[in-house]
Amino acid sequence: MLDISKDDFIEDYEVILAELKQFDKTMLDRPMIVVFNKADVLGEELVAEQIKQFKSKFPDVETLTISAVAHMGLKPLVAKLKQMVDSIQVTEVVQQVHTEHVTYQPQQEDPRLIRVEKIGTQSAVDKYTDEDYQAQVYQVFGKRLEQIVVMNDFNNHEAVARVYDVLKKMDVYPILRKQGIALGDIIRIGNEDLIYRGE
Helix, strand or coil, X not given: CEECCCCCHHHHHHHHHHHHHHHHHHHHHCCCXXXXXXXXXXXXXXXXXXXXXXXXXXXXXXXXXXXXXXXXXXXXXXXXXXXXXXXXXXXXXXXXXXCCCCCCCCCCCCCCCCEEEEEEEEEEEXXXXXXXXXXXXXXXXXXXXXXXXXXXXXXXXXHHHHXXXXXXXXXXXXXXXXXXXXXXXXXXXXXXXXXXXXX
C-alpha cells in the first residue's frame, strides 16, 4: 500500500521491492497488487496524474486506488484480494523463520508538512459591502500544497473550490486558527491568495 499523496511514492515502492528482494527474491514472482491510498487528499485529476507517472515506470503492475478515510474503493479492493487468495494454490512449508524488522526513514522532508507564518496586513474589499478593510495575511508553506495550487486555475470557480477542499483535507485550517486567523483574512499559498471563510 502506497500513500499516493506523496511526491516520492514511486521511490517508496522501489524501496519495498528492494527489501522484498533482499529478504526472499522469489516473493517478487508471487501475485501482487499495488494499492494507492489517500486518494481523497488530491482529487481525481491529480490522482490520475500520479497513477500515470507510476504506470510509465511500472506498466505491468496491477493497481487499485482507495481512500481508507473516505471509504472509497474498499469493496473492489476486498473483492480483488479474495479473488487473488482463491486463485493461489497454497503449499504448506514448515520451517524456522528468523525475521528482522527494518524501518525505512526517508531523509527528505515530508512534502505534506505544513507551516504557517503571519506576514503582515493587506487592504482588502468586502465582496458583500464593497467596503475596504485591513486583512491579516497568513503565508502557508508546504511543498505538496504549493504544487496543487500551481496546477489549479484560480480564474475557475470549481478549481478554487477544490483548493479550499484540499486545505480542509490536509488539516491546514486548525493550524491557521492557532495562528489567530479570522474571517476575511488572507491565506497566501505561493503567489495565490484565498479569503478565509471558515470551514
